[in-house]
Each structure stands twice: as structure tokens, then as C-alpha cells.
Amino acid sequence: xxxxxxxxxxxxxxxxxxxxxxxxxxxxxxxxxxxxxxxxxxxxxxxxxxxxxxxxxxxxxxxxxxxxxxxxxxxxxxxxxxxxxxxxxxxxxxxxxxxxxxxxxxxxxxxxxxxxxxxxxxxxxxxxxxxxxxxxxxxxxxxxxxxxxxxxxxxxxxxxxxxxxxxxxxxxxxxxxxxxxxxxxxxxxxxxxxxxxxxxxxxxxxxxxxxxxxxxxxxxxxxxxxxxxxxxxxxxxxxxxxxxxxxxxxxxxxxxxxxxxxxxxxxxxxxxxxxxxxxxxxxxxxxxxxxxxxxxxxxxxxxxxxxxxxxxxxxxxxxxxxxxxxxxxxxxxxxxxxxxxxxxxxxxxxxxxxxxxx
Amino acid sequence: xxxxxxxxxxxxxxxxxxxxxxxxxxxxxxxxxxxxxxxxxxxxxxxxxxxxxxxxxxxxxxxxxxxxxxxxxxxxxxxxxxxxxxxxxxxxxxxxxxxxxxxxxxxxxxxxxxxxxxxxxxxxxxxxxxxxxxxxxxxxxxxxxxxxxxxxxxxxxxxxxxxxxxxxxxxxxxxxxxxxxxxxxxxxxxxxxxxxxxxxxxxxxxxxxxxxxxxxxxxxxxxxxxxxxxxxxxxxxxxxxxxxxxxxxxxxxxxxxxxxxxxxxxxxxxxxxxxxxxxxxxxxxxxxxxxxxxxxxxxxxxxxxxxxxxxxxxxxxxxxxxxxxxxxxxxxxxxxxxxxxxxxxxxxxxxxxxxxxxxxxxxxxxx
Numbered sequence: 029x030x031x032x033x034x035x036x037x038x039x040x041x042x043x044x045x046x047x048x049x050x051x052x053x054x055x056x057x058x059x060x061x062x063x064x065x066x067x068x069x070x071x072x073x074x075x076x077x078x079x080x081x082x083x084x085x086x087x088x089x090x091x092x093x094x095x096x097x098x099x100x101x102x103x104x105x106x107x108x109x110x111x112x113x114x115x116x117x118x119x120x121x122x123x124x125x126x127x128x129x130x131x132x133x134x135x136x137x138x139x140x141x142x143x144x145x146x147x148x149x150x151x152x153x154x155x156x157x158x159x160x161x162x163x164x165x166x167x168x169x170x171x172x173x174x175x176x177x178x179x180x181x182x183x184x185x186x187x188x189x190x191x192x193x194x195x196x197x198x199x200x201x202x203x204x205x206x207x208x209x210x211x212x213x214x215x216x217x218x219x220x221x222x223x224x225x226x227x228x229x230x231x232x233x234x235x236x237x238x239x240x241x242x243x244x245x246x247x248x249x250x251x252x253x254x255x256x257x258x259x260x261x262x263x264x265x266x267x268x269x270x271x272x273x274x275x276x277x278x279x280x281x282x283x284x285x286x287x288x289x290x291x292x293x294x295x296x297x298x299x300x301x302x303x304x305x306x307x308x309x310x311x312x313x314x315x316x317x318x319x320x321x322x323x324x325x326x327x328x329x330x331x332x333x334x335x336x337x338x339x340x341x342x343x344x345x346x347x348x349x350x351x352x353x354x355x356x357x358x359x360x361x362x363x364x365x366x367x368x369x370x371x372x373x374x375x376x377x378x379x380x381x382x383x384x385x386x
Numbered sequence: 387x388x389x390x391x392x393x394x395x396x397x398x399x400x401x402x403x404x405x406x407x408x409x410x411x412x413x414x415x416x417x418x419x420x421x422x423x424x425x426x427x428x429x430x431x432x433x434x435x436x437x438x439x440x441x442x443x444x445x446x447x448x449x450x451x452x453x454x455x456x457x458x459x460x461x462x463x464x465x466x467x468x469x470x471x472x473x474x475x476x477x478x479x480x481x482x483x484x485x486x487x488x489x490x491x492x493x494x495x496x497x498x499x500x501x502x503x504x505x506x507x508x509x510x511x512x513x514x515x516x517x518x519x520x521x522x523x524x525x526x527x528x529x530x531x532x533x534x535x536x537x538x539x540x541x542x543x544x545x546x547x548x549x550x551x552x553x554x555x556x557x558x559x560x561x562x563x564x565x566x567x568x569x570x571x572x573x574x575x576x577x578x579x580x581x582x583x584x585x586x587x588x589x590x591x592x593x594x595x596x597x598x599x600x601x602x603x604x605x606x607x608x609x610x611x612x613x614x615x616x617x618x619x620x621x622x623x624x625x626x627x628x629x630x631x632x633x634x635x636x637x638x639x640x641x642x643x644x645x646x647x648x649x650x651x652x653x654x655x656x657x658x659x660x661x662x663x664x665x666x667x668x669x670x671x672x673x674x675x676x677x678x679x680x681x682x683x684x685x686x687x688x689x690x691x692x693x694x695x696x697x698x699x700x701x702x703x704x705x706x707x708x709x710x711x712x713x714x715x716x717x718x719x720x721x722x723x724x725x726x727x728x729x730x731x732x733x734x735x736x737x738x739x740x741x742x743x744x745x746x747x748x749x750x751x752x753x
Contacts, residue, residue, distance in 0.1 A: 086480070090473055190585060194555060194752055203515050204557050204741040210495070223503075225472070296469035298495065302554065302585070306466040341474050344462045345481060351432060351464045 032377045039372050047368040054364045059357060068347050076346050077339035077357065089226035091334050093296055096230045097122070097288040097305065099330035101312030103233075103240050104284025106321040108277035110244075111257040115278055117163065117178030118285040119309025120185035121156040125286025126293040127189055128155025130300040133215040134197045134208055144214045149232070149290055156286015157279045159185060164278035168271045174278070182309070190302045197300060208300035217295040229291025236284055241323040249276060285309055318365055336361055425449060425659055426478035427461040428471065430490035431588040437613030437632035438587065438649070439463060442489045442512075444633075445651030452656045457663070467492025472499055479504040485662035487655065488512065490587075491556070497521060508662045513558060515738065517669055524654060527675030528558075529565040529737075530705045531647035531683060532609075533712040535629045536569025537701050538644055538686075539607045540577055541694040542627055543570075549600025550581045551593055551610040551617050555752045557740040559611045565712050566609060567746045573697070579747045580605055590616035601626055607644075618642055627687075634684035645698075646684035653679055673734070676706045713737060718745040 056074060063073030082088045101118040108115045115121075129152030136144060162181060166172035194206045202209075217227035244250035256263040256273045264270065288308060297304055315333050319325030340354030427446050431439035446459050460478065465471050471493045478486050479500055485508040488497045494514035501509045501521045509521045517523050539548050548570060552559050563581060570577045580603055582596035589612075597608050597617035601624050608621045608628040618639035621628035628639055630646025654672065661667040674680035683702065686695050704710035715726030720743040726732055732740075743751050 086476075093469070094473075191752075203739040205491070205515075206554060206556060225469075292469070296472065301468060301492070303466075304468065306468070306470060337470075338473070341462060341465075341470075341477065345426075345460055345474070345477055348460070351462075 030379045032379055033370075033374050034377060036373055036375050040375070043372045047371050048365065050371070051361075051364040051368045054368070055361050058360055058364075062353070062357065062360075066349065066353060068349065073343065073347065073349075076343045078335065080346070081335060081338035081342045085221070086224055087338070089221055089224040091331060091338060092230050093225050093227070094334035094337055095327075095330040096233045096295075097292050097308040098312050098315050098333055099326055100229075100233045100236055100288035100291065101285045101309050102315035102319065102326045102330060103237050103323060104281035105312055106316045106319070106323070106326060107240060107244070107253060108281045109257075109316055110321055111253040111273050111277045112260070113167075113274050113277040113281075114175045115160065115163065115178050115281045116175050116313065117160070117180075117182045117309070118281065118288075118312050119305060119307060120178070120182035121159045121282040121285035122289035122292075122305055122309045123182070123185040123189050124159035124282075125152035125156035125289030126300065126304050127185070127192065127289075128152055128158075128286065129290030130208065130211075130293045131192075131197070133211050133294070134300070137209055137212065137215075140212065140214050142214065145217070145294065148215060148294055149287065152286045152290025153283040154286065156289060157283040159286070160278040160282025161275075164275045167274055167278075174274075178278075186303075189300070189304070193300050193302050199299075206302050210299045211294055215294055216298060217291060225296050227291070227295040229287075229295045232287055232291060236287065237323045237327055244323070253277060285312075314362060318362065320369075332361075332365075423453075423457045423663055424481065424483040425457050425459045425662075426475075426481075426483035426486040427459065428465050428474055428478070428486065428488045428490075428493060429461060429463045430465060430467060430492065431613055432464050433461070435588050435613045436615050436635060436638070439489070439613065441632050441649040442487070442651055445655040446487075448652035449655050449659045453659065453663075457659065465493075468496070472496035475500045475509075476503070479507045483507065485510065485659060485667070487658075491558070508658075508667050510658055517671060519669055522658070522668075522670045522672070524658075524670075524672040524674075525558075526649060526680040527673055528647060528649070528681055529561045529712055530675040530702075531681045532562045532565040533569045533705065534683060534698050534701050535609065535645060535647065536566035537573055538690065538694055538698050539566065539609070539627070539629070540570035540573035541697065542644065542690065543574070543577065543607050545604045545606045546574065546576045546578060547604040548577060548579045548607045548609060549597065549603070549605030550579055551596045551600070551608065551612055552581050552583045553587050553612045554585060555583060555741075557738055560743070560751065561737055561740045562611055563747060564740065564744045567744050568712065568717055569701070571746045577746060581747065581749055583752060584612060586612065588613045590614040593617050594620045597621060597628075598624075608642075615639070630684060636684065636687075641687075641689075643684070644687050644690060648682040648684055650680055650682050676702060677708075719743065720745055720747055720751075 059074055060070035063070040082091050105115055105118055129148040132148045132151050163174040163177040166177050167174045193208055197208050199207055199209045217229050220226045252268045252273055256268055256270060293300055293304055315329045319329035336358040343349045343354050429439040429442055433439050433443040446461055450459050462474050465474050467490060475488060475496055487510045489512045491513045494511055494516055497509050497511045498516055498518055498521060501518050505520055511521060511523050513525045514523050550563055567579050580600055582600055584592040584596050586592055593612045593614050594616035597620040606626045608617050610617045610631050615635040615638035618628040618635050622639035622642040627644050628642045630643050632649045634646045636643045711731045713732040715730050716728040717725055719725045
């Protein structure tokens with residue numbers, strides 16, 4: 029008997045919904061083996077990973093807190109990915125957004141005004157967009173590969189932040205440790221539920237998703253993004269400008285990542301630090317594809333990704349599993365989800381030797 | 387509807403049913419007992435770093451050994467400084483841990499935030515400067531150990547260049563570099579220190595590269611303020627000396643390691659856990675060195691000449707009995723202006739905020 033993978037004539041609608049279930053089953057099966065092998069009750073292991081982290085109000089809000097920057101970055105990246113613009117540098121744009129937004133506070137730290145936070149948010153988006161404008165310029169002017177330029181600019185942005193918090197933006201009362209002042213109340217995202225860390229940034233993320241959805245499905249620019257991505261030549265014949273789309277998708281992605289940056293520093297972080305993101309901008313690339321580049325999918329993917337982080341921590345605390353094991357489990361979940369997606373466009377056929385010709 | 391679609395649907399239905407059935411088990415409530423004495427530890431690196439986090443975990447095991455079944459310890463490793471650490475610390479507190487040790491500087495503000503929400507839980511934050519009613523701080527005077535290795539390095543170097551792999555230019559690290567420079571130049575005034583900053587606590591690749599670059603620039607002794615043994619391994623393969631960090635790293639560099647500065651948290655952790663359990667815990671600020679046993683040195687490399695070992699031991703003894711203060715004057719800042727006059731020494735407050743180099747260190751301190 030032969031196993032053959034062949035392309036479907038068209039994507040299977042059934043599989044679009046069935047593959048996440050396949051992935052879930054495979055995860056549960058392999059996870060059970062993994063936990064059993066490590067001497068942990070599989071049911072207890074899975075419960076600690078997927079249910080315990082969010083079986084209380086605080087845990088559920090933490091899931092949203094963790095997912096917010098992932099969703100913001102991913103939604104911005106998804107627009108570019110649809111248009112075949114490969115912005116890998118969301119982490120740098122996020123950092124630049126945090127610098128621009130946080131910088132507003134550093135310079136106006138003694139101002140107590142309701143306009144401070146809105147100004148920080150706007151500057152955060154501008155900062156991210158400006159950072160993404162560099163690869164956009166290099167791509168459209170010199171045809172430089174945006175994968176490389178956007179990625180390299182991540183490291184530049186991280187060093188700029190490091191320079192600022194080690195230098196002129198350092199907290200004058202902070203024993204020369206590299207951190208800015210703690211943000212004042214008027215520079216901090218309002219908390220949505222008292223006693224949790226759920227903050228206004230999550231609302232921004234939801235509006236960003238909604239706005240992107242409308243933009244992609246209802247506006248001309250959204251249509252152009254999709255056409256240029258799917259069939260660049262057809263887009264060209266229709267008079268759509270490739271350069272315009274490159275600029276648009278990079279600026280949009282940068283602005284969203286910048287929003288994520290400012291929402292982190294004026295939200296859960298509460299100050300500028302040498303390192304403000306544990307790689308959200310990179311993880312968002314996975315989130316974008318896990319969500320199949322669709323706004324609603326990205327929300328689910330962001331929540332799932334956040335859950336694997338929370339679950340990893342819970343498993344460490346309650347089951348005493350080392351961090352490496354939780355990393356293996358996270359990787360397994362993502363691998364199965366992405367691998368099963370193959371079934372949307374391909375099908376597996378079992379053929380006997382004799383019948384192969386049919 | 388063809389056969390395959392039906393098969394897929396039936397399969398899916400069976401699975402959903404199975405999950406729902408199994409889910410009852412998954413959703414059942416917690417049965418953890420609340421009367422056990424739980425003690426939590428939060429590490430910035432993996433416990434397998436053979437350095438900083440590893441030594442804190444050794445301290446945790448000492449607590450387990452001391453109290454046996456009376457306590458249950460929990461640790462979370464590789465916790466990112468920043469918002470993630472706040473969630474982890476909070477989860478430990480909410481889970482009924484009586485005392486929680488947060489072992490990296492970047493956990494300071496998260497620890498304080500959580501401590502406010504859990505006034506009955508005791509918190510111990512390493513290397514920070516903010517305290518509260520239920521938050522103590524503790525650290526070690528590692529610079530005392532660095533002063534001794536500075537003396538050894540001053541005697542052992544042939545090129546008169548010491549290479550130093552720095553993590554972040556924070557006072558803790560700058561203080562260590564300065565202590566080495568003062569000690570090394572007290573035995574050999576021609577010594578220069580070259581510093582390579584890697585902007586990480588734990589990244590074997592970057593640490594190793596920095597060590598290679600320093601050796602290429604003439605350093606024949608490698609010191610480090612990062613947590614992995616990578617710089618020692620580089621030193622071993624390039625045939626130069628090195629000094630271990632946080633724990634005895636001679637297994638990675640049996641020929642190269644002169645000695646190692648060992649962090650010993652065992653005694654402190656046992657004492658603090660005991661205080662938390664018997665109710666005598668109060669918020670304190672501890673900064674212990676050789677004398678309190680929190681800083682130790684690994685056995686000296688057999689290749690070190692006897693007179694150098696003697697000098698090192700005398701230096702350590704003098705620091706221990708207080709007759710030698712590493713930061714006693716006179717000495718100059720990097721630019722040649724006097725930092726401390728003869729007969730006086732730097733106060734702890736100045737040491738805690740040290741952001742300038744002493745004479746003999748090359749390059750500019752990143753600011």
C-alpha cells in the first residue's frame with residue numbers, strides 16, 4: 029500500500045474546521061505519552077496546561093494581557109503577509125513604539141494631564157510606523173529585501189532602547205540601574221477590571237482587529253492588498269501600485285507593532301527597561317500564520333499562544349516540570365496545528381500497487 | 387454526502403464526545419492541601435546554567451534538606467524579567483506559598499507589586515534596593531571575591547591585559563570590574579582591563595564570542611559577570627586563564643580555571659525560611675560577604691605558585707577580619723581625578739550606585 033499526498037483541486041471547507049480538532053487530538057495523545065513518560069498523570073498534566081491557568085477570573089484576564097501584544101503585532105503583520113511583504117521586524121517596531129510612547133512620558137513626567145496617555149499611544153504608533161518606513165523605503169527605492177532589513181533593524185532598535193535607559197532616560201533616583209522612572213497614573217493604561225492587570229491596550233487590540241477586518245473586506249486598499257498578494261501581475265494590469273502596497277503594509281504593520289509596544293510599557297511593564305518584550309514581535313509571526321492570516325483566526329491563535337505560555341508556567345509551579353519540557357509541549361502544539369493545516373489544501377490517499385494507475 | 391465526509395464527521399463527533407467525557411476529569415476542582423509549608427523560588431535563568439540560577443537552586447535544595455517533609459519547595463526557571471515575572475510571582479503567592487525568593491534584579495518592581503496584594507506572604511528579593519513590610523532584600527558582596535581574584539590575576543598575567551565579559555553596565559557589575567582593577571594594579575600597576583559587554587545574563591554563544599574577542603586583543607586572563615561557563619571553555623581551548631562565576635566551573639575548564647567566586651545562598655535561605663515558618667520573619671536588608679559565608683572561593687588551581695596562593699589567602703583573611711577594605715583610598719577614577727583620598731573609603735551607598743570606572747580600565751562605560 030502506498031501513501032500519497034496530492035493537492036486538492038480546491039481547499040477543503042471541511043478540513044478548515046476539522047484540522048484544529050485533529051491537532052488537538054494529536055496533542056492530547058502525544059502529550060499523554062510525554063507526561064506519562066515524565067511520571068506525571070496525563071490528565072493532571074493537560075489540565076495544568078490548558079485549564080488551570082484560566083479557570084479563575086485573574087487567570088482569564090492574564091490570558092488577555094499576554095495575548096494583547098501578540099494579537100496587535102500579528103494583525104499588523106498579517107496584512108503585509110497577504111500582500112507578500114515579509115516584515116520580520118515587528119519586534120523592532122514594537123520596541124520603537126515603546127521608545128516613542130515612553131519617551132513622551134520621560135519628557136513630560138511631571139505633567140498630569142488626560143492628554144498624556146493618548147499622546148503616548150499616538151506617538152507609539154508613529155514610532156513603530158517610522159521604523160517600518162526604513163525597510164519600505166529601501167525596498168521601494170533600492171529593491172532591498174525587506175526580510176533582511178526589517179530583521180536587522182530589530183537589533184538596532186533594541187540597542188537604541190538600551191542606550192536610552194542606560195543613559196539620559198535613566199531614573200534619577202534609581203541607583204543608576206538602567207530603567208526609566210515608573211510611569212505615573214496619567215501615563216498608565218486604565219485597568220479594566222479592578223485587581224487584575226487587564227488594561228485598555230486589550231481594547232485597542234480588539235479595535236485593531238475589527239478595523240483590519242473591515243479594511244480587508246470592505247475597502248479598496250484592502251482589495252488591492254489581497255490582489256497584489258495573490259496575483260501581482262493581475263494587480264499590475266488593474267493599475268494597482270505595488271510600491272503603494274509595500275509602503276502601506278509596512279507602515280500599517282509598524283504602527284500596530286508600535287501600539288503593542290506602547291501598550292506594554294504603559295500597561296503591565298509600567299516603565300522603560302532595557303528589555304521590554306520577550307520576543308512578542310517574533311512570536312507574532314507564528315500567531316499570524318496560525319490564525320491563517322485572518323483577523324478572527326488571529327484572535328484565537330493569539331489566545332492559544334498566550335495559553336501555552338501560561339500553561340507552561342502553571343505546569344512548572346504545580347507539577348515541577350522543568351522549563352525545557354514546557355517548551356517541548358508548546359512546540360508540539362504549534363507543530364501539530366501548522367502540520368495539520370496541510371490537509372486543507374492536500375489530501376492523503378492510500379493506493380494499492382496495482383491500482384496506482386487508476 | 388460521500389463516504390469520506392461521513393467518516394470524518396463521525397470521527398469528529400466521537401472525539402468531541404470523548405473529550406467531553408474526559409473533560410469532567412480535567413475540570414474537577416483542586417484538591418491541593420493548604421496546610422503544607424510551601425516555599426517558592428523564581429529564577430531568571432535555567433537551573434542548568436551552572437552559574438547564578440544553579441546556585442540559587444542549590445540553596446533551595448539546602449532548604450529541602452534542612453526541613454525535609456515539613457516544607458515543599460517550588461521553583462520556576464527561565465522567567466523573563468518584566469510582566470511575565472509578575473504573573474509567576476503572583477501565581478506562587480496565590481497558590482499559598484509562605485515565602486517567595488525572587489532571584490534577579492529585574493524582578494524588583496513585580497515583586498513589590500505582588501507583595502502589596504499579598505501582605506501575609508513574605509518576599510525575598512535578591513540584589514534590589516526597594517523593600518516593604520513583607521519584602522526583604524539580600525545580596526552578596528561579590529566584589530570581595532573579585533578583589534582576591536584581582537590580586538591573583540595581577541600576579542599571573544604575562545600580557546598585563548585582563549579581559550572581562552560584562553553583562554549589563556549596572557552598579558553591581560561595574561563594582562566588580564573596579565574591584566578587580568584596584569586589586570590587580572595594586573600588585574602590578576601596568577595592568578589594563580578590557581571589558582566586553584554582552585547585554586545578557588545568560589547566552590553561551592555571545593559570552594563565548596566576547597571571550598574570544600578579548601583573547602584576540604591580548605588578554606591572557608578572562609573574567610566574567612555572566613552566568614554560563616562558555617567564557618571558561620573558550621579560555622581552556624585557547625590556553626589562557628579564567629575565573630569561574632557563581633559556582634565552581636572547573637569541570638568545564640580544568641586547566642584554565644584559576645579559582646571561582648562561589649555564591650553560597652544555603653545558609654541565608656535556610657535561616658529566612660525558618661524565620662518565615664516560625665513567625666519571626668521581619669523585613670531586612672542583607673549584604674553579606676566572605677565573613678558571613680555568602681561569598682566563597684573555589685579551590686585554587688594547582689598551577690598557581692605558592693606565593694600567589696599565599697597572597698590570595700592573606701587578602702581574603704584581611705577582608706574577612708575587616709583590616710582590608712577593597713574600596714579604601716587613595717585611588718583615582720578612570721580620568722585620573724581622585725575618587726577617594728587616602729585614609730577614607732567608599733560608603734555602601736556610593737558602592738550601590740557606582741557608575742564610573744577606576745583607573746586602568748579601558749573603554750568608556752556605556753551610559
